[in-house]
Amino acid sequence: MSSTARLDPPVPTSAAPKRTHHRTTPIKGLADRTAGYVFLLPWFAGLAIFTVGPLVYSLYLSFTDYNLLQPPHWVGLANFREMFAHDPRFYHAVKVTLIYVVVVTPVKLALALAVAVLLNRRRRGVGLYRSLFYLPSLLGTSVAVALVWRSMFGQGGAVSNGLGSLGLPRTDFINSTTWSLPAIILLACWQFGAPMVIFLAGLKQIPSELYDAVSVDGAGTWGRFRHVTLPLLSPVLFFNVLLETINSFQAFTPAFVISNGSGGPADSTLFYTLYLYQRGFTDFRFGYASAMAWTLLATVAVLTALMFRASRAWVFYTDGGSR
Amino acid sequence: MRIRVAPTRRSKLATAVIAATAVAASLTLTACGGESGGSGDGKVHLSFSWWGDASRAKSTEAAIKLFEKAHPTIEVGTQYAQFGPYNQKLATQIAGGGAPDLIQIDWGNQSQYARSNTLLDLSSGAAKVDFSGLDPAFASSGKDGDKQVALPFGQTTQSFVVDETELKSLGVPVPEAGWTWDDVATFGKAVHDRSKGEVAGLSDPGTTWAAFQSWLYQRGKDLYTKDGRLGFTQADLEGFWNFCAGLRKSGAATPANQTATLANGPAEDPLAKNTAAAEWDYDSIYASHAAANKDHLVLVPLPTVGGKTGMYAKPSMLLSVYAGSKHPKEAAELLSFLVNDPKAAGALGTSRGLFPNLGVRKSQTASATGDDKVVSDYEAANAARLSPTPTAPPKGDGQLITLMQRIYGGISFGQQSVAAGAKDFMAQAQQALAK
Numbered sequence: 033m034s035s036t037a038r039l040d041p042p043v044p045t046s047a048a049p050k051r052t053h054h055r056t057t058p059i060k061g062l063a064d065r066t067a068g069y070v071f072l073l074p075w076f077a078g079l080a081i082f083t084v085g086p087l088v089y090s091l092y093l094s095f096t097d098y099n100l101l102q103p104p105h106w107v108g109l110a111n112f113r114e115m116f117a118h119d120p121r122f123y124h125a126v127k128v129t130l131i132y133v134v135v136v137t138p139v140k141l142a143l144a145l146a147v148a149v150l151l152n153r154r155r156r157g158v159g160l161y162r163s164l165f166y167l168p169s170l171l172g173t174s175v176a177v178a179l180v181w182r183s184m185f186g187q188g189g190a191v192s193n194g195l196g197s198l199g200l201p202r203t204d205f206i207n208s209t210t211w212s213l214p215a216i217i218l219l220a221c222w223q224f225g226a227p228m229v230i231f232l233a234g235l236k237q238i239p240s241e242l243y244d245a246v247s248v249d250g251a252g253t254w255g256r257f258r259h260v261t262l263p264l265l266s267p268v269l270f271f272n273v274l275l276e277t278i279n280s281f282q283a284f285t286p287a288f289v290i291s292n293g294s295g296g297p298a299d300s301t302l303f304y305t306l307y308l309y310q311r312g313f314t315d316f317r318f319g320y321a322s323a324m325a326w327t328l329l330a331t332v333a334v335l336t337a338l339m340f341r342a343s344r345a346w347v348f349y350t351d352g353g354s355r
Numbered sequence: 356m357r358i359r360v361a362p363t364r365r366s367k368l369a370t371a372v373i374a375a376t377a378v379a380a381s382l383t384l385t386a387c388g389g390e391s392g393g394s395g396d397g398k399v400h401l402s403f404s405w406w407g408d409a410s411r412a413k414s415t416e417a418a419i420k421l422f423e424k425a426h427p428t429i430e431v432g433t434q435y436a437q438f439g440p441y442n443q444k445l446a447t448q449i450a451g452g453g454a455p456d457l458i459q460i461d462w463g464n465q466s467q468y469a470r471s472n473t474l475l476d477l478s479s480g481a482a483k484v485d486f487s488g489l490d491p492a493f494a495s496s497g498k499d500g501d502k503q504v505a506l507p508f509g510q511t512t513q514s515f516v517v518d519e520t521e522l523k524s525l526g527v528p529v530p531e532a533g534w535t536w537d538d539v540a541t542f543g544k545a546v547h548d549r550s551k552g553e554v555a556g557l558s559d560p561g562t563t564w565a566a567f568q569s570w571l572y573q574r575g576k577d578l579y580t581k582d583g584r585l586g587f588t589q590a591d592l593e594g595f596w597n598f599c600a601g602l603r604k605s606g607a608a609t610p611a612n613q614t615a616t617l618a619n620g621p622a623e624d625p626l627a628k629n630t631a632a633a634e635w636d637y638d639s640i641y642a643s644h645a646a647a648n649k650d651h652l653v654l655v656p657l658p659t660v661g662g663k664t665g666m667y668a669k670p671s672m673l674l675s676v677y678a679g680s681k682h683p684k685e686a687a688e689l690l691s692f693l694v695n696d697p698k699a700a701g702a703l704g705t706s707r708g709l710f711p712n713l714g715v716r717k718s719q720t721a722s723a724t725g726d727d728k729v730v731s732d733y734e735a736a737n738a739a740r741l742s743p744t745p746t747a748p749p750k751g752d753g754q755l756i757t758l759m760q761r762i763y764g765g766i767s768f769g770q771q772s773v774a775a776g777a778k779d780f781m782a783q784a785q786q787a788l789a790k
Binding site: 209292294316341 | 442446450468613628657754761765770
């Protein structure tokens with residue numbers, strides 16, 4: 033939860049000034065810093081070789097026709113032109129992904145917040161419940177759970193048979209153009225455990241005297257939530273919204289596994305990342321795939337910047353600082 | 356105390372710097388260590404990769420063991436995966452210059468690899484293989500131009516896999532050789548009606564690229580021209596799809612959601628789930644279908660047009676020696692063993708179709724049992740009905756297989772008309788072949 037702390041800086045404790053004073057000696061500070069950087073060296077090397085290097089190379093590839101077998105040729109903006117002007121599947125993939133992002137992010141976060149508020153009370157066995165609700169987010173992105181999902185929601189699966197025994201029509205959710213995307217959305221929403229834990233941590237930090245104060249003022253359950261919980265939780269909420277939006281744009285594994293890599297039936301689960309993968313690894317058009325990857329990166333970067341800008345209007349930091 | 360703090364810290368810092376540098380250095384060194392595959396035991400280490408399922412892995416490993424026994428100085432390391440991931444991994448390995456010495460390749464990818472000079476010539480040079488025991492016309496399916504870049508690792512033929520048990524219980528006769536597409540429609544409708552709509556006569560063949568090839572071949576046309584362009588017109592494709600759509604609408608063929616499961620393979624398709632009584636497939640897949648079904652399955656030749664089945668001897672898969680191999684001679688020896696040696700034939704069975712060497716195939720057919728016998732008998736009975744083997748498909752063929760699934764899938768789910776779908780297909784197919 034260190035990432036939460038980054039958005040919500042901790043209030044300095046009384047013990048801190050002494051240590052700060054001790055560290056300001058210039059030479060010692062320099063020595064400490066050098067040691068730190070030296071220890072970071074292996075990580076920097078890894079970052080340069082395995083992350084920054086490939087990243088820059090992929091930017092170069094996005095302007096080429098690289099097909100994995102022959103050396104890349106410079107084609108300028110041809111990949112981007114084809115993508116925006118001549119590729120209906122690209123727009124279809126964008127549409128599928130946007131539907132997913134717009135549905136999954138709010139539903140998942142609403143579930144996470146609701147369960148976090150419920151689990152914030154002192155009850156017997158609350159620890160067990162927290163673990164149980166958290167469990168799906170540990171399992172959810174795995175291939176195994178996607179496979180289970182496929183057989184549960186597929187033809188003759190548990191869900192279909194369950195509906196049948198209730199007298200409802202038996203439905204093959206996986207091989208249906210109407211239901212395949214909702215089935216994947218449901219799988220994503222089921223994994224609300226990670227944002228839930230972050231919400232719980234945020235809820236714990238809200239001082240209880242504030243609740244007592246509004247209660248005295250006559251606020252009910254909703255009033256306490258509306259006027260204390262929500263404003264004080266807004267930095268955590270913002271953090272979760274940001275993270276979940278970015279994650280949703282990158283959704284890949286469940287769609288890949290459930291549709292067997294095809295994005296089917298009939299492209300109904302063709303996520304952006306899945307189409308990117310197909311362009312690269314089944315069509316061997318790595319130039320085009322790289323162009324798609326950079327377009328996604330740029331889109332998410334712009335969106336993140338806009339969300340930070342918008343957050344000024346509604347995120348409330350207790351220490352008075354604004355970002 | 357305070358005075359001693361500084362020197363201690365400094366020495367600590369020095370130790371830290373040394374430790375960190377050592378760690379960094381050792382990491383780099385280990386990374387380099389992976390490069391050398393040197394062997395201290397004086398043996399030649401070959402690598403061999405293929406695609407397939409567990410049953411094929413078992414028979415292949417058995418064949419490799421026999422090869423190692425006969426060649427004590429060679430050790431073969433193997434790797435296998437499913438078809439889709441296998442091709443992705445192979446392409447990446449070839450791009451990185453680290454592909455296995457002996458590679459199983461798909462006919463649809465052959466041109467692509469051959470044109471980028473990643474496969475050695477097997478008719479002369481370091482990787483020369485004796486393939487005089489193979490049917491010359493069939494062996495030439497591994498040719499790219501004048502170069503023999505691959506050799507077939509099994510012969511397969513198109514067929515309908517038919518659920519005999521299901522048909523018996525419904526009282527519908529098993530179709531016979533020489534049936535027509537009209538008979539297919541009648542057969543499918545009969546199964547649908549007798550089962551009260553529970554079972555379709557056949558899995559809708561509209562998503563199957565190879566089924567369309569047979570359809571064209573029966574009419575004297577082909578998927579590709581000699582120079583690798585589309586060999587059919589939009590009207591041809593509309594004809595095929597309209598026929599399939601008719602089957603689907605009458606209940607003779609499976610509905611869209613069941614047809615979509617065809618891509619998941621024999622274990623999950625309509626034939627295995629008993630929602631269809633017949634399915635278009637190659638006879639080399641028979642064993643996998645039989646393993647996924649409790650019912651007894653038989654093989655029936657394709658329907659005919661003017662007496663022509665459009666069936667042909669197809670290489671189910673091929674073997675090539677990688678151009679970057681350090682041991683091309685030994686890799687060629689292993690290749691020769693796998694396509695010529697009776698011991699290999701005994702271990703492999705019909706897991707890749709009929710054995711390539713004709714002499715060995717004859718004796719293998721005579722002693723076949725079980726699934727192997729069904730396939731061998733089917734091939735023997737239909738040898739006279741085969742059309743000549745076309746040349747290897749051009750680069751981009753693999754994309755058209757998925758394009759067919761996607762567009763006909765959209766048509767059968769009601770998203771598009773046949774005419775609009777066929778138009779889209781032509782445009783996208785031409786684009787894929789041009790790249």
